[in-house]
Amino acid sequence: MHSESAEHRDKAGQSQDEWLWGWDPTPGIVSVWAENDGWALVWRRLPETGQLVRERVRFRPWLLLDRLDDLLHVGDRLGLAGSADALIEYRVLDGPGELRFLVSAEDGRTLSSALLHGASQRLGKRIGHLRDLGHDTVLSLSPEEQYLVATGRTYFRDLPFDKLRRMQFDLETTGLSPESCRIFMISVRAPSGATQVLEARDDSDEAEAELIRQLVAVVQAEDPDVIENHNLHGFDLPFLDTRAERLGVVLALGRIGSGGLRQRAARRGTASEGDARRRVRFIAPGRELIDTLDAVLRYDFATRELPGHGLKAVARHLGIAKEDREYIPGDRIHEVYQRDPERVRRYATSDVEEVAEVARMLGGAAFALARMAPRRYERLADAGAATGVLDPLLVRAYLRAGMALPAHQAGDGTPHQGAALHLFASGVARRIVKADVASLYPSLMRAFRIGPKRDHLGALLAIVDRLVERRLAAKAAAKAAAAGSVERYTQEALSAAMKLVVNTAYGYMAAGGTLTRFADVHAANEVTRRGRATLDLMCRELAARGVTLLEADTDGVYFAVPESWTEADERRTVDEVAALLPPLVHLEFEGRYAAMLSHEPKNYALLTYGGKLLLKGVAFRSSRAEPYGETFLRRAIERLLAGDIPGVRDVYLATLDALRRRELPTYEVSSFVRLTKSPAKYLETRDSRRELAYEAMLASGRTAWSVGDKVRVYRAKGGSGGVVESPEHAAYAADGPDRRDYDADHYSRLLRDTFASRLARAFTPADYAAVFADPGQLSLFAPSLDTIHSVLNRQ
DNA sequence: TCATACCGGGG
DNA sequence: GTGTACGGTATGA
Numbered sequence: 002m003h004s005e006s007a008e009h010r011d012k013a014g015q016s017q018d019e020w021l022w023g024w025d026p027t028p029g030i031v032s033v034w035a036e037n038d039g040w041a042l043v044w045r046r047l048p049e050t051g052q053l054v055r056e057r058v059r060f061r062p063w064l065l066l067d068r069l070d071d072l073l074h075v076g077d078r079l080g081l082a083g084s085a086d087a088l089i090e091y092r093v094l095d096g097p098g099e100l101r102f103l104v105s106a107e108d109g110r111t112l113s114s115a116l117l118h119g120a121s122q123r124l125g126k127r128i129g130h131l132r133d134l135g136h137d138t139v140l141s142l143s144p145e146e147q148y149l150v151a152t153g154r155t156y157f158r159d160l161p162f163d164k165l166r167r168m169q170f171d172l173e174t175t176g177l178s179p180e181s182c183r184i185f186m187i188s189v190r191a192p193s194g195a196t197q198v199l200e201a202r203d204d205s206d207e208a209e210a211e212l213i214r215q216l217v218a219v220v221q222a223e224d225p226d227v228i229e230n231h232n233l234h235g236f237d238l239p240f241l242d243t244r245a246e247r248l249g250v251v252l253a254l255g256r257i258g259s260g261g262l263r264q265r266a267a268r269r270g271t272a273s274e275g276d277a278r279r280r281v282r283f284i285a286p287g288r289e290l291i292d293t294l295d296a297v298l299r300y301d302f303a304t305r306e307l308p309g310h311g312l313k314a315v316a317r318h319l320g321i322a323k324e325d326r327e328y329i330p331g332d333r334i335h336e337v338y339q340r341d342p343e344r345v346r347r348y349a350t351s352d353v354e355e356v357a358e359v360a361r362m363l364g365g366a367a368f369a370l371a372r373m374a375p376r377r378y379e380r381l382a383d384a385g386a387a388t389g390v391l392d393p394l395l396v397r398a399y400l401r402a403g404m405a406l407p408a409h410q411a412g413d414g415t416p417h418q419g420a421a422l423h424l425f426a427s428g429v430a431r432r433i434v435k436a437d438v439a440s441l442y443p444s445l446m447r448a449f450r451i452g453p454k455r456d457h458l459g460a461l462l463a464i465v466d467r468l469v470e471r472r473l474a475a476k477a478a479a480k481a482a483a484a485g486s487v488e489r490y491t492q493e494a495l496s497a498a499m500k501l502v503v504n505t506a507y508g509y510m511a512a513g514g515t516l517t518r519f520a521d522v523h524a525a526n527e528v529t530r531r532g533r534a535t536l537d538l539m540c541r542e543l544a545a546r547g548v549t550l551l552e553a554d555t556d557g558v559y560f561a562v563p564e565s566w567t568e569a570d571e572r573r574t575v576d577e578v579a580a581l582l583p584p585l586v587h588l589e590f591e592g593r594y595a596a597m598l599s600h601e602p603k604n605y606a607l608l609t610y611g612g613k614l615l616l617k618g619v620a621f622r623s624s625r626a627e628p629y630g631e632t633f634l635r636r637a638i639e640r641l642l643a644g645d646i647p648g649v650r651d652v653y654l655a656t657l658d659a660l661r662r663r664e665l666p667t668y669e670v671s672s673f674v675r676l677t678k679s680p681a682k683y684l685e686t687r688d689s690r691r692e693l694a695y696e697a698m699l700a701s702g703r704t705a706w707s708v709g710d711k712v713r714v715y716r717a718k719g720g721s722g723g724v725v726e727s728p729e730h731a732a733y734a735a736d737g738p739d740r741r742d743y744d745a746d747h748y749s750r751l752l753r754d755t756f757a758s759r760l761a762r763a764f765t766p767a768d769y770a771a772v773f774a775d776p777g778q779l780s781l782f783a784p785s786l787d788t789i790h791s792v793l794n795r796q
Numbered sequence: 797t798c799a800t801a802c803c804g805g806g807g
Numbered sequence: 808g809t810g811t812a813c814g815g816t817a818t819g820a
Contacts, residue, residue, distance in 0.1 A: 132808060143808095174807050182807075221809055236801060236806035265813045269805095281808080302811065312802065331807045386809045514809065675803085677817070707807085 017463045020398035021373055021471070024153035030161045031226040033377060034257065034286040035144035037062055037109035042257065044287055046166070046226065048159045053166075053224070055256075060148045062109030064116070064131075065100040065140035065406060071119030072104065089115060096457050098405030100140050109144065115160045137408035140396070141410045148376035150397045156371035156378050161487050162494070165368075166192040167360065168225035169353040170216060172237050173345060175335040179243035183209050185335065187216050188349035190357055191223050196524045198346045213241065220254050226288060227378075228254070229360045230353075231294040231312040234383070238262065238283045239271035256287025267383065269295075282383070289379040293356055296363040296382065299501070316355040319362055325404055326351050330726070332710050365494025366501055373498070386505035387517055387713055391461070394502075395519065398460040407455040409515060420555035421533040423540070424602045427762040429641065429791035430551055430561040433594040433607065436543075436575045437557030438535070438586055440500070442507035443469065448585040448726040453510055453519035461519060472499040535582060542578045547791075551599055558673065559597065559605075562794075568593060596642040600762055608642040620759055629656065629669035629748070630756040641763055647786045650772050654755060657776060660748050664742040670748045671713040671725045676706055696724030716744045763791045 035041035043056045043218025066072075072079050072089060074113045079182065079220055082105075089112060092103045106112040113131055116139075120128045128134060131141045149155065152656045157165075169190040176182035187199045199215045201208040220228070230237050242262055245252040246468070252261040262283040273279035283290065297315050301307040308314050316322040327348040331338050338345040367382040374381055384390055399406045438444065443465055445451065448692050453460040472495075479492035505586040509517050511525035532555065540553055548560040572590050579588035604618030614635060621634065633656045640648035674694045683695045697714035698706055699725040706712075713725050723742065757773045764772060768789045 130808090136808095141808095172807080177807050231804095232806045240806085268811095269811055270809095298804090299811085305812095311806085329807095334807060385809095386811055505811075512810085675816090677803095710807095 016402065017467055019153065019401055020394060020460060020464055021467050023149070023155045023373075023375065023397070024401075025155075025159065027154050028158045030154060030156045030158065031160070031165060031378075032256070032287050032289055033145045033148060033156075034146045035060065037113070037144055039106075039108050041144070041148045042287070043154075044226070044256065046164060048161075048164065051164060053226075053607045059107075061105045061107065062101060062112060062144065063105035063147055063151060064112060066102040066104055066116075067138045068407060069102050069104075071116050071123055074119050074122065075115050094399075094403055094405035096169060096404045097407075098455075098457070099137070099408040103400070109147075113141075129293070133211055137410070140406065142396075145377055146375055146393065150393070150400060153397075153401070155373060155375065157368060158372060161491060162361070162365060162368050163487060165227055166223070166225045167227045167229055167357065168192055168220065168223055169229045169356045169360075170220075170237070170354040172240060173334055173338070173349050173354065174240060175334075176766050177236075177242040179705070182453060182794070184212060184240065184244055185209070185338065186345065186349055188353045189216070189564070190218055190353035191219075192225055194357075196350050198349060198354060200342075206248055207381060209244065210250050212250070213248065213250045215244050216241075217250075217253055224256075227291055228285070228288055229291045229293060229356055229364075231293045231297075231315075231356050231359070233290060233294075234267070234270050234282045235292070235294065238290065242283060254288065255285035258286060268385075269383065284379075289377065289382075291360065291364065291367075291379055291382050293359045296360065296367060300363045301368065303497075303501070303504075312352065312355055312359065315359055315591070319357060319359065321358040321362070323351065324422065330711075332707065353525055365490065366498040369491075369495040369498035370502070371469075373502075386501050387509040387512055390502055391464070391505060391509050392518055394778075395456075395460050396466060398464070399458060402458055402460075404458050407518060409518055410455075410520070411515060412513060412520065415522050415526070417522050418526050418529050420529055421536050421553065422555070422602055423536075423553045424599070424796055425540075425550040425552065426793050426795050427599045427601070428793040429596060429598055429763045430549065430793050431596045432562045432564065432566065433551070433559055433597045434548070434562060434575070435557060435559050435591040435594070436539070436578075436588055437591050438582075438588050440469075440503060441532055441535065441556035441586065442528050443503045444586045445528050445535070445583070446506060448583045449527075449531060451524050451527050451531075453521040453524055455521070456519050461506060461509070465503055468499045468503045472496050472503070475499065531583075535586060538581065539578055539588065542581055543574065546574050546577065548574065551597065552602060552605070554603065557591065559599075561597075598638055598642060598760070598763055600759055606638045608639075612638055614642070627670050627672050627748070629665050630752060632656075632669070633752060634756050634759060637757070637760060641791060642758060644791070646772060646789045646791070649760070650786055653752075653773055654776055656752055657749055660745045660752070663740075663743075663745065667715055667723065667725045667739050667741055667743055668713065670743045671715040673711065673713055674709045676712065680704060680706060695721045697724050716747050717742045717746075718744050740773035762794065764789070765792060768792075 029045040030043055031046050032044040033041060039062055041058050041060050043058060045054050045056065047054065069091060070707060077086065077091060080090060082090045082092045088468035089104055089106045094101045094103055104112060117128050120134055131139055165270050171188045172184050173186035174182050174184050183204065185201045188196065189199065190196045199212055201212040242252060245261065251259065253259060254262065262285055265284055267280055267282040270280040270282035273281045294310060297307065297310050307318055313328065327344055329345065329348050334345060367378065370381045370390055371378040374390050375397050376384070376393050381390065396406060446462065447466060447469065450462060452459060468698065474494045475496040479489050479496060482489035482492060507525065507528050510521045536553055536556065539558055540550055543549055543558065543560055548562050551559040551561060571593060575588060575590045580604040582588055593610065594607045595610050596608040600620050604620040606621060607615040609615065636652045637649050640652055647670055675692060678695065693716060694714050698712065700717065700721045703724060713727060715723055717723050753773060761769050771786065772789065
């Protein structure tokens with residue numbers, strides 16, 4: 002009895018592993034290209050030798066249908082799987098799912114044309130494409146995915162990331178529009194790490210055409226598995242495609258065929274040529290085209306710590322930008338090239354080197370996903386985790402189990418309910434503790450077995466269970482591996498990928514039925530309801546232990562503890578409350594801070610015990626904010642949290658003084674804007690409405706700009722404006738020394754109304770007025786600064 | 797004035 | 808034949 006049930010569990014465990022990883026052990030797949038005719042090309046890099054092999058294999062194209070009706074017209078040529086002579090085979094899957102007929106043929110065209118013919122007859126109108134049948138009646142995957150689902154193969158088995166042949170290239174162009182601008186330089190980084198810079202010999206069509214031919218030749222010679230760049234699909238490939246077409250160059254970047262790039266539909270890509278509302282991405286069969294911008298977005302979605310998503314900002318943030326890295330504003334690159342080409346060569350070379358490193362550091366999650374889900378690597382790199390990763394895993398699991406899949410189903414109108422957010426107090430508090438539950442929603446799903454109602458196989462919960470367990474193992478393995486080792490890197494990437502998928506399981510259910518197959522708003526609401534109850538319980542129990550609650554959001558809470566408490570008291574209290582929560586829901590002591598300025602929900606400043614100031618939320622950090630204001634905020638909050646109120650006023654007065662005496666460089670008062678109107682368009686409306694950014698351009702003598710240009714502008718005296726270079730670009734400034742003709746009164750008002758006001762919650766109104774009174778206007782009746790204390794306002 | 801549409805990135 | 812957010816500015820009724 003006992004051994005039998007253990008065996009049963011083993012079997013269940015084994016099939017659940019297959020849901021996660023597939024089942025075919027074929028190692029080293031680096032690319033798959035399949036056609037509807039039943040032929041698939043598989044490129045494999047042998048893990049032992051690194052050698053590339055190409056295999057051409059047969060597979061049986063398949064579809065899932067909700068009925069066989071539309072195929073009955075073929076008569077005897079339709080037969081049960083395994084029967085002789087059947088041109089089209091079918092199999093009836095188990096369970097209540099609507100899509101229960103798995104049909105297949107040697108050639109997918111036989112299948113689809115028979116189906117379209119039958120459907121046209123049944124519906125009395127011409128059905129020209131499978132998608133016209135609606136995805137509630139047919140499930141049709143791309144040929145590659147049909148192949149991967151049917152075989153249980155996945156990419157990259159037993160192949161470490163650094164065995165992939167990865168190449169990077171980056172275009173330097175005279176502008177953003179491929180209609181009117183040219184490519185004049187292409188930097189290339191080979192898989193070996195060697196870099197080279199290709200250049201057009203002059204600005205003729207023939208020179209540009211030759212440059213593109215050189216790139217194609219380098220790609221063919223290096224024969225990479227993967228081509229990477231930042232915004233590759235948004236800029237470089239579309240630009241290259243348009244230029245190549247105009248110049249009559251064939252962009253043979255793939256491993257098969259002699260034609261140019263192919264296309265696929267994609268959410269974020271470039272506007273399609275035929276239909277501007279459609280977005281497409283380019284494909285080069287045999288290679289995977291990876292955009293590091295996708296990896297950056299995915300990374301920042303989880304961490305929310307990147308200052309921006311541009312290559313330079315990311316490289317600096319990750320600490321991979323070299324000290325002497327060349328920076329040139331985008332709209333100056335071609336102009337700088339004409340007088341100092343060497344500088345642009347260095348710039349372009351750094352671009353590809355940084356891209357290679359960003360891809361290595363942030364691309365691991367997509368690489369790990371490609372070892373699990375039955376999709377091409379490049380699809381998994383830009384896929385959303387719900388429809389792009391979980392859905393394919395679930396489809397493969399159901400087919401592997403021989404179970405029918407439910408069709409997409411719209412919700413019943415029940416609205417989706419979200420998380421809780423409480424602001425208990427604002428102002429200044431001391432001795433702060435942050436406690437939170439890691440992965441609250443997946444934990445609740447697991448603890449209370451909340452899964453989609455129609456997932457009769459229980460695959461989503463099983464996959465989440467497996468991922469959580471496997472992720473713990475990956476985290477432990479990463480920790481055990483040597484720092485910087487391939488093993489650590491691989492395990493960390495695996496852990497990141499698994500976290501991504503686990504955290505999407507809830508979003509998968511909450512998404513509408515048009516998006517995900519197993520969407521279930523009731524289950525999703527049950528998760529958030531349990532989440533709110535858990536947060537409320539945490540808050541109640543913490544308050545009952547004598548803490549002051551400050552802010553609670555979804556899965557975490559900030560609170561202040563009494564003066565007499567030690568860190569041990571803090572941790573013990575969190576542990577006590579943690580013990581009261583449901584199993585699998587782990588409340589953790591996340592951090593402790595000396596003080597906090599709570600401004601608004603999700604907007605606060607924290608002072609660490611080490612004296613470091615952390616600013617969170619848009620009120621405290623914004624890329625558009627004027628640098629002098631950010632500096633003021635930081636200094637003033639430092640004084641505030643140190644309990645030095647006269648110091649806060651000193652910082653305010655010193656900033657006002659520096660503005661009025663023009664000691665601040667113009668850069669300090671400038672803000673970062675993106676120009677969205679062309680010069681012509683602005684001139685149309687200039688008479689009715691003047692806009693600072695364009696006035697600044699005109700006043701600086703820059704009358705020609707492109708939509709999309711980004712500049713720093715400031716307001717000058719008399720309502721005019723000016724453009725200023727940031728310090729790192731100052732070397733290229735065409736203008737002379739800083740004139741500092743900014744509107745000091747305007748920026749003084751901005752300091753008071755926009756920046757100082759972020760400290761308002763820290764004081765009573767009267768005290769706030771005293772601290773930020775104009776110089777010389779401190780009234781006799783105002784409180785003395787020495788007697789003012791910051792406050793905490795309970796809500 | 798308020799609602800909605802669009803953007804993030806690339807030279 | 809696709810589909811992760813959200814907080815901003817820009818635009819239009």
